[in-house]
Amino acid sequence: PLYQQAKYLKSVPTLNLCPEELKYEVAFAGRSNAGKSSALNVITSQKSLARTSKTPGRTQLINFFTLDEERALVDLPGYGFAKVNVKIKRAWEAGLSEYIEKRPQLKGVVLLMDSRMPPTEIDMTMLEWTKSLELPVHVLLTKSDKLKKGPAKASLLKLRKMLKEEYPHATAQLFSSLKRDGLNEVWLKLDHWFEY
Numbered sequence: 001p002l003y004q005q006a007k008y009l010k011s012v013p014t015l016n017l018c019p020e021e022l023k024y025e026v027a028f029a030g031r032s033n034a035g036k037s038s039a040l041n042v043i044t045s046q047k048s049l050a051r052t053s054k055t056p057g058r059t060q061l062i063n064f065f066t067l068d069e070e071r072a073l074v075d076l077p078g079y080g081f082a083k084v085n086v087k088i089k090r091a092w093e094a095g096l097s098e099y100i101e102k103r104p105q106l107k108g109v110v111l112l113m114d115s116r117m118p119p120t121e122i123d124m125t126m127l128e129w130t131k132s133l134e135l136p137v138h139v140l141l142t143k144s145d146k147l148k149k150g151p152a153k154a155s156l157l158k159l160r161k162m163l164k165e166e167y168p169h170a171t172a173q174l175f176s177s178l179k180r181d182g183l184n185e186v187w188l189k190l191d192h193w194f195e196y
């Protein structure tokens with residue numbers, strides 16, 4: 001129920017401009033088109049919460065949505081720039097790694113990955129960064145409704161095996177915004193990180 005209270009607070013370009021009053025943050029990350037906006041909307045039961053962070057000019061910013069006075073969901077800029085030049089990519093990486101590395105309020109990262117695709121290079125980078133920081137990650141294998149039960153389960157088991165071997169700070173589940181499958185599991189993880 002608390003997630004329905006999510007309210008847009010602000011968007012900032014860099015760590016030093018992040019709001020100071022918060023105590024707990026959970027960040028959402030994923031390549032563009034992974035289903036991050038849809039997931040945020042379903043998790044907060046709001047139709048267009050994350051559209052706020054998709055408005056032109058905000059896609060490259062860190063977007064804050066407060067749940068209460070101390071807690072916020074944080075929508076991180078999407079990555080999906082196969083064709084973007086190296087300089088822009090570097091700048092984006094630097095900004096994001098700064099937030100992730102130097103934000104003590106950050107309690108966990110929800111990493112969205114399309115269940116039909118292998119992890120991207122940048123998904124792996126995110127797993128590496130968080131591993132060295134011992135920052136917990138929860139992977140949502142999104143759009144699970146597009147796969148049949150068997151293949152969906154197989155892709156989850158394969159990912160879990162990789163995580164268990166190399167990234168034990170990370171957990172994973174299937175998720176469908178369309179069908180609302182896996183919603184309780186995400187809420188439980190968020191409750192845990194927010195100490196609700």
Ligand code: GDP
Nearest residue numbers: 031032033034035036037038143145176177178
């Ligand atoms: P974002 O770029 O990561 O924020 O991704 P969006 O949430 O905008 O979703 C990208 C595309 O995938 C859109 O066309 C969505 O309608 C579609 N999509 C997102 N989630 C789901 C899902 O759970 N099931 C299906 N079938 N499509 C989805």
